[in-house]
Amino acid sequence: MLQAERHQKIIELISKKGSVQVEELATLLNVSLMTIRRDLEKLKQEGRIDRCHGGAIIKKEVPYTEKQTKEIEVKQKIAEGCIRLIHKGNVIYLDAGTTTYEIAKLLKNSTGLTVVTNDIEIARILLSSNVNLILCGGTVQKSTGSMVGAIANQMMENMRVDIAFMGATSIDDQFNVMTPTMDKAVMKYNICKNSKERYLVVDSSKFGKQAFIKINHLSDYTAVITNKAFTRDEIKMLKEMRITIIPVFVD
Structure with a gap:
């Protein structure tokens, strides 16, 4: 699976569930924990998600x-x-x-x-x-x-x-x-x-x-x-x- 496809899958999963764990994503996408951590870091840098302990959550609105x-x-x-x-x-x-x-x-x-x-x-x-x-x-x-x-x-x-x-x-x-x-x-x-x-x-x-x-x-x-x-x-x-x-x- 290409990185772009993986990222889209991660966003879809987080959107449906609200939050996901690194281990869960690694199992579902059949990649290493290190690969998932790199993916989550990139998605965070792009402003698409927020990181939480052991996983990630959907990006929230910035307070007024x-x-x-x-x-x-x-x-x-x-x-x-x-x-x-x-x-x-x-x-x-x-x-x-x-x-x-x-x-x-x-x-x-x-x-x-x-x-x-x-x-x-x-x-x-x-x-x-x-x-x-x-x-x-x-x-x-x-x-x-x-x-x-x-x-x-x-x-x-x-x-x-x-x-x-x-x-x-x-x-x-x-x-x-x-x-x-x-x-x-x-x-x-x-x-x-x-x-x-x-x-x-x-x-x-x-x-x-x-x-x-x-x-x-x-x-x-x-x-x-x-x-x-x-x-x-x-x-x-x-x-x-x-x-x-x-x-x-x-x-």
Whole structure:
């Protein structure tokens, strides 16, 4: 069995059971304990799993409070770039996340806008603003402060917006946009499908990593707003795939 096949089997097993032990994987896949340990370490480095004593568990969402403290200056610069794309009368979707939270902070004094979001913290900050605010219903994912599940998905499937500012857990080497859970993947896909313009707002730390579920591809977005410094080979790929990048520079 090739390494890629083994990795896929490991992810499938962990997803079904929640956790697996090294010995269990070695027996099921008919390989050595050392091979399994190397596989798990690689999957951990890719951000697809977390290690636990003697085995591995599925990658969990990073808590909202922890994400808020990371790359804060970059997120603020990305938010400033996003504001220039918004016009009076727009219906805007702000995806759950700390970069979109920075966009919300800049919209507090705006008028003539409608903001739709599935992020409780974004809704909270816009409660005292002049924007028309619509909070997506659903099950509350408490660790991230976002609304998810069938109700949220159904609501967004039937809604149309002018501009969607979307986040992502990771973008792999082929520029696929990834997220840890199926619920979020379905919702994000529906929002992108139902938006006239869609912008992916991500800092450089999100690139070159994997997550469990693919949402879509960078080429599915109007543009990607990021501080990522792409290599020469990556720039060539971006041009071939007709992906537009709006660069953000931080002093």
